[in-house]
Amino acid sequence: MKHLLKLQDLTREEILSVLNLADQLKFERNNGIHKDYLKGKKLGMIFQKASTRTRVSFETGIYELGGYGMFLSSSDLQIGRGEPVQDTARVLSRYLDGIMIRTFAQQEVEDLAKYGTIPVINGLTDYAHPCQVLADLMTIREYKGSFKGLKMAYFGDGNNMANSLIVGAVKLGIACAVACPKGYEPDSVITAWAESNGEFLMTEKVEEAVKDADIVYTDVWASMGMENEKKEREKIFKNYQVNSEVLKKAKEDVMVLHCLPAHRGEEITEEVFEAHAKEIFDEAENRLHAQKAVMVKLLK
Ligand code: CP
Ligand code: NVA
Numbered sequence: 001m002k003h004l005l006k007l008q009d010l011t012r013e014e015i016l017s018v019l020n021l022a023d024q025l026k027f028e029r030n031n032g033i034h035k036d037y038l039k040g041k042k043l044g045m046i047f048q049k050a051s052t053r054t055r056v057s058f059e060t061g062i063y064e065l066g067g068y069g070m071f072l073s074s075s076d077l078q079i080g081r082g083e084p085v086q087d088t089a090r091v092l093s094r095y096l097d098g099i100m101i102r103t104f105a106q107q108e109v110e111d112l113a114k115y116g117t118i119p120v121i122n123g124l125t126d127y128a129h130p131c132q133v134l135a136d137l138m139t140i141r142e143y144k145g146s147f148k149g150l151k152m153a154y155f156g157d158g159n160n161m162a163n164s165l166i167v168g169a170v171k172l173g174i175a176c177a178v179a180c181p182k183g184y185e186p187d188s189v190i191t192a193w194a195e196s197n198g199e200f201l202m203t204e205k206v207e208e209a210v211k212d213a214d215i216v217y218t219d220v221w222a223s224m225g226m227e228n229e230k231k232e233r234e235k236i237f238k239n240y241q242v243n244s245e246v247l248k249k250a251k252e253d254v255m256v257l258h259c260l261p262a263h264r265g266e267e268i269t270e271e272v273f274e275a276h277a278k279e280i281f282d283e284a285e286n287r288l289h290a291q292k293a294v295m296v297k298l299l300k
Helices: 012-030 053-064 085-095 106-115 130-144 160-171 188-197 206-210 227-236 270-275 277-299
Strands: 042-047 068-073 098-102 120-122 151-155 175-179 200-203 215-218 255-258
Touching: 012 130, 012 160, 012 277, 042 053, 042 085, 053 068, 053 098, 053 277, 085 106, 098 106, 098 277, 106 120, 120 130, 120 277, 130 160, 130 215, 130 255, 130 277, 151 160, 151 206, 160 175, 160 188, 175 206, 188 200, 200 206, 255 270, 255 277, 270 277
Parallel strands: 042 068, 042 098, 098 120, 151 175, 151 215, 175 200, 215 255
Antiparallel strands: none
């Protein structure tokens, strides 16, 4: 594992190895065991979009590992004024030990890895959110004990979260059902791959996807960069809400996950959100542990 650009690049064994290390790092943190796994290592963190969890968990994470995190807003970098990513990659490789980047185009992340000589971590693109899904898988295993025999249902927009969740679930043998309105499906290469490599269902009907689900996952209807489509999307997605009525068709001990930020009353009701707040905020906490594991794997 040289980079974390998208989950497709990782084998099942590599994913499990990150999750096992994440569990170990969480145990150590909870028991006051401090080890400088990345003493003196420097991580640059480029943000072209807003962030609460990704920014704070990466910065906290690298600090706790004995390294240093540098927040690099694209509005301050020359990249924001048109310096090519190829050049940025080559320059940053001379100073840093790793780069985390949140941006729009997946190609930019791939180019950063291609032209630089240091590990690159995708902290969200329009196409993928691998760090989030590693934390999600960690949380699922914490609650369910293993991945065996589980079914995950995702409803809403076929966005970066849907793309990465499908890949993560299929790689770990979780059955996956995705309900999206026509025209808002996840990436077609990913869905075709999922169909031939795992137990995967793509449907327009929430009732079909949610049936006997162990995990129900949702995300915002208008992702970052789509703010101008918000009103139109509220109409298109109104039947894709996670609410108590829909959850009746899932397993009784269903867990509800959300990558956050959540829009109560849109993709999830206040009632369901609060009833499942424990697992949703454990999931948010696990970003820290999962990303520390990724950094140790890549930067050590
Ligand atoms: N889930 C997630 O990535 O949150 P942020 O946008 O706050 O980083
Ligand atoms: N799909 C959302 C995820 C936020 C963590 C977005 O891209 O805005």
